[in-house]
Amino acid sequence: MQKGIDKVVVLEVEDIHKKYRGQDILKGISFKVRKGETKVIIGPSGTGKSTLLRCINQLTIPDKGRIWLEGEEVIHTKKNINQFRQKMGMVFQDFNLFDHLTALGNVEIGLTRVKRMDKDEARQKAIEELKKVGLEEQANLYPAQLSGGQKQRVSIARALAMDPKVMLFDEPTSALDPELIGEVLEVIKNLAIQGMTMILVTHEMGFARSVANEIIFMEDGKILESGPPYQLFNNPKYERTKRFLKKITELYGE
């Protein structure tokens, strides 16, 4: 079943290169993400998927390449970059919730400190966002008092509160106990249904299959092949893609 996809390109990435200690990690990555689209990036570990996501919002500065968000080029100048980052939500594998703040505080702080929203308004919005991920009851708990699944849902709420144009997820369920993965995937799936534009790195193949408009298979710092899920799963161009999918499906299940 194909969701209605707008034609507008929200994010464009062109020829991203990144070296670490003289070693090429990203070797020229290009793709476009259209409004409402969910792109899933898969690939062996160490291939540069996290580095790519960090390059997109310039947490890591690429050595070469260009990125456009809604037609505007993302350039790393001090003033500029903070503006761009507000428009891209990032969800990390290990949550990175602010340990000294409650769930509510975590969601609020971007609103009050970055968006300079007034306190009551920010609180209202933060509570709304927590409700959306089913955690209004936990609003006053600290990260250390939450389960892994709850932490990740708070971190999604924290990113969503900023009203981002695109959400970047870096293996959002990889640090979770198996029984907690479902609750996080459900939140992400709902976002996809509601038309959020997303890039998602994951090893959850069943999930990837059901939410992705396009799957990108990355290997060794390059995009080996990409296409709609049915094509990659049923009829991959490369033997390597097939082997990876087989292995990962055995490891993680459907």
Next chain:
Amino acid sequence: MNEFYYFIREILLPSLFEGTLVTIKLIIFSIPLGLILGVLIAVGRVYGNRIISFLCAVYVIFFRGTPLLVQLFILYYGLPSVGIFFSPFVAAVIGFILCSCAYHSEYIRGAIQSIKSGQMMAAEALGMSRVQAILYIILPQALRRAIPGCSNEIIYLVKYSSLAFMVTCVELTGAGKIIATRYFKYTEVFLVVGIIYLLMVSVVTKFLDMLEKKLEIPGLG
């Protein structure tokens, strides 16, 4: 026995009272300013550019590597030769601030470096500037972790404030020394002086413990 109580009550305590006030004033000025400078130096070392970081490191090496007494002598007896004069009290406070901030900065730097890099990354991902991230995310966590170390330094400060007497600032120890010499009652006088320090240290310790408890993050530790 009566004579002993009379000495303590009528002579010793009144003269030590003045000195105790001076000691309290010394530490009340030195603690917060030392802490603030300590935070700045720690942040400069961790997040400053090469030059700032280097200068902060040199500062810490110098002030941790030389005796406080030498620093006080330079401030009070040395600087007048280049036309800078401080009163004994001011010289002592400056010396305590400059020295204690070097130690504080080491505890705070360690605490900053113990914060996982993901915290800074998440803050920047939200669109915070470096400064905002340090102010709202890193320091609130790092300072909590630095409390035990900094508490130690503050307690030392209460005691080493007695060095102010070496630059003629008559604080508690100095006041005791003057009385003890005049009446030739060293044991009694310094026993009482010691008890007063013990009381001050106890109050400060209690306060710092309460602060640490109050700032504790639920679920951690």
